[in-house]
Amino acid sequence: MKTVNDFNFKGKKALIRVDFNVPQDENLNVTDNTRIVSAKPTIDKIVKDGGSVILMTHLGRPKGEVSDKYSLKHIVDEVSKVLDVAVKFVDECVGVEAEQAAADLQAGEVLLVENLRFHSEEEKGDAEFAKQLSKLGDIYVNDAFGTAHRAHASTAVIAQYFPAAKCFGLLMAKELNAIQKVLKTGEKPVTAILGGSKVSSKITIIENILPVIDNLIIGGGMTYTFIKAQGGKIGKSICEDDKQALALDILKKAKEKNVKVYLPEDTVVADGFDNNANTQIVETKNIPDDWEGLDVGPKTIEAFSKVILDSKTILWNGPLGVFEMPNFAKGTIAIGDAIGAATKNGAFSLVGGGDSVAFVKQNNYTDKVSYVSTGGGAMLESLEGKELPGVAAVLKD
Ligand code: AMP
Secondary structure, X not given: OOEHHHXXXXXXXXXXXXXXXXXXXXXXXXXXXXXXXXXXXXXXXXXXHOOEEXXXXXXXXXXXXXXXXXXXXXXXXXXXXXXXXXXXXXXXXXXXXXXHHHHOOOOOOEEEEOXXXXXXXXXXXXXXXXXXXXXXXXXXXXXXXXXXXXXXXXXXXXXXXXXXXXXXXXXXXXXHHHHHHHHOXXXXXXXXXXXXXXXXXXXXXXXXXXXXXXXXXXXXXHHHHHHHHOOOEEOOOOOOHHHHHHHHHHHHHHHHOOOEEEOOOEEEEEOOOOOOOOEEEXXXXXXXXXXEEEEEOHHHHHHHHHHHHOOOEEEEEOOOOOXXXXXXXXXXXXXXXXXXXXXXXXXXXXXXXXXXXXXXXXXXXXXXXXXXXXXXXXXXXXXXXXXXXXXXXXXXO
């Protein structure tokens, strides 16, 4: 796997696909610059070598139409601030003007080109569009893990025009190494904690990771499909009735592979889907009619924490309860604490995929785990065992 560290960029123009799809407020000010900060090490390395940088990214979903709202001109100041360089901007990403702006760059200079998705060819993975983009630089760098699962012109198709001059950025390399550390080289015992609302959205991940894990901890809404399938009473808890057979099949496969499965023994149930609803703690397999399970109970927290503390490699995806409501966030917080403690004791922990990342950020766990993935969909597809087009294109000879 080649990264920017394998190249000397002196006198070269690096064309970097970054993911600067940042959140903005109503005045289009950037409200969270994490994605820009994450790309900084790659850009710094190239600038330090004496190269120049052309940044390309998408922002929002302009669907092939030019619009002021999605123009990257609104993020230039923030990018300049984070990179500590006066970033230049050109209001096209292909064509004469863009090519000239790229050609004019001096060593150490950084250019941001306009939103790739102003051209519908980007998402279609159009080869001619990719070829035009390729004219902007000498070396192609893919540092956009968040879009690596898309076979778009700038994320995958373009790589063919740089047969001997393509590599990953440092963020991308970190993401890929973290996943590798769990799925390929993880020190045992390896524990996966999967939560969230539905079995159906996690099934492919579970099937793919079963051969490499020792423990599977299941929490969140998908618990109840498993419990009902085993003959338990789940009251009004969330359940995918048509996935009960699948749940039993997972348990069977786990047994065959000697994977220990941990389901919540007790549950915090509520008489409504409301933070202020009445609650009680009951056995998960014995939830009264009209009550629904919204968080794991204290016995479960203790049991899950013990497994986590004994683990050397930990993967966490999905909350253990309805963490958006403070009264049902205790289980998710306790599991975050246990993962933090295990990490402190030397375990490698990877948190990834949508809601768990939001949770980790909101609750300041970022520094307590080994790695928080920045790419929701790309991370989930990697865990599902799928080859990411953006990765495959750079690895290809
Ligand atoms: P996912 O996107 O599949 O990872 O699911 C995340 C969502 O699952 C969050 O919005 C949680 O509120 C929700 N969730 C977790 N536990 C439960 C539960 N017991 N009942 C209903 N929803 C839940």
